[in-house]
Amino acid sequence: MLFRRANPLPRYRRLAGLVWPSAGFRRTARYVAHRLARLPGTPHRVAAGFASGAAISFTPLVGFHFVGGALAALLLRGNLLASAIGTAVGNPWTFPFIWAWTYSFGRWILGHTRGRETLPAGLSITHIFDNFWSVFLPMLVGGIPTALVVWFLVYFPVRRLVAGYQAARRRRLAKRARRLARSSPGADPVAPRESGK
Secondary structure, eight states, X not given: OTTOOSSOOOHHHHHHHHHSOTTOHHHHHHHHHHHHHTSSSOHHHHHHHHHHHHHHTTSSOTTOHHHHHHHHHHXXXXXXXXXXXXXXXSSTTTHHXXXXXHHHHHHHHXXXXXXXXXXXXXXXXXXXXXXXXXXXXXXXXXXXXXXXXXXXXXXXXXXXXXXXXXXXXXXXXHHHHHHHHHHOGGGOTTOOOOOOO
């Protein structure tokens, strides 16, 4: 198959790559930015899709982020593939911080201000869904306004990135077309005419 490794990585190396990318986080982020910028569609569609996926990652709907991101992207006329890429904002490295923020923020909104509240010990996806009133609801209440803020924080930089990439690509294509036109005078509409003598 095209682009498949000649020597496949062992399973433990592939699993480790999910937690810590072998190329490093900076190179991985640059790769994601290039992939995002090259997606088909207007800058708004790509940015709205990615922002929808990123925003939905701040809700406790773990396991439904792809579906939630896709629905939000459809409502906002965003790109569905960009929304799937955007859900990568929620990952094993960021979830502890996201959950801690949404839980404490949600408890504050709900008026549970007795002392400093931290996440319950041994918090897991199962624990979130099994404790609807004490864990899931505060995380949802704190996650929704956070998701709205994240959507706007992500949308505008991604839109600028995609617009810049597409404008640069159009300039490159126009430059290449002019170069090809100059190299083949028969196809050049501004080639000098014969004098007819």
